[in-house]
Amino acid sequence: MFDNAIAWLAAQPLLGLFMTVGAYEAGLWLSRRMQGRGLLATLANPVLVAVALGIAALAATGIPYDRYMVSAQFLNVLLGPTTVALAVPVSRSLPLIRQAPVSILAALVAGLMLATASAVAIAWALGTPPSVLLALLPKSVTLPVALGIVRVGGGSEALTTAAVVFTGLSGAVLGGWVLDRVGVRDRRARGLAVGVAAQSMGTAEAMCWGRTEGAFAGLAFGLVALLAPVLLPVVARWML
């Protein structure tokens, strides 16, 4: 009876889309409930919750990922136009560059290289195989663009998603504390640092710190999205 029900579910093309939207709504609900509870609020990230629920549901029912993707892939396809859409917020924060163009671009490129090289070097030192290292490369790039980069490079999209989401979470949780520790007080530097290292999640956190921090984080993550696809293949050829 139960097996029959699952076989029936697995045969429904709508299943993946239904599951994804349902899991996402559950994630939104949980993140609203956890608002203002510090670390819990950050961990109750809707994407993280929805992914965990989706994985749990597939693992529990034994429905293969291919079946799930029959309709869930439509959401995946929309990542392309959404990547193009990033041009709109970037065009709004672009005038900020005029404040200190050389400093901003230099710190941006150095920060991106540092984030990438340190991640790959540490994972390599811990014995991670090169195929997995490839998925780690775009970890500090906003996810739709990061997925585009691994698709071109031939790495695992799922591992990249995990790496990017954990990067964003850890940057949002630890960013302020790390910057305090190393004595960075300049609001522009604080915003840029979390924007470069922790993309949109870092930017969301920086917006809570203040308007200057938020604006510079937004500028940083937008420019990283534009620069990373050009710079990272060079790093890949050099490191892997």
Add this chain to the structure above:
Amino acid sequence: MRGVLTLMACQFAGTACQDALHLPVPGPVIGMGLLLTILVMRPGGQGLAGTEAAAEELLRRLPLLLVPAGVGLVACGSDLATAGPALLVAVLASTVVAIAGTGMLMDTLLRWSDRVQDGVEPDRSDLDGSFKRAGE
């Protein structure tokens, strides 16, 4: 729908560029550069309002669009079991290193460039003190 059509057209143009020139840059990112150029060239230009509205609508839903890729982790169980802990350590450590390094570098560079600009400090003010979190 014309706004969405513009976004998709940019992506198609970008992907065509990528494939024709064998670039390592994803088509949608080239499309983003294309749209950015258009937006900067004619800020607030007619016909772009629809595109901006469509872009904002899509970006609001971005987190939902990312879920299927993440659920794909279910299909890389063996990779995760062997490489998972190392990846976690690498991600955590490199994020801390990158934030500290980028912050310190930017701090130093700004101090230098503010001095060069001879005291014209555009945005060091505390105008947004009210946004600060309690206890900070």
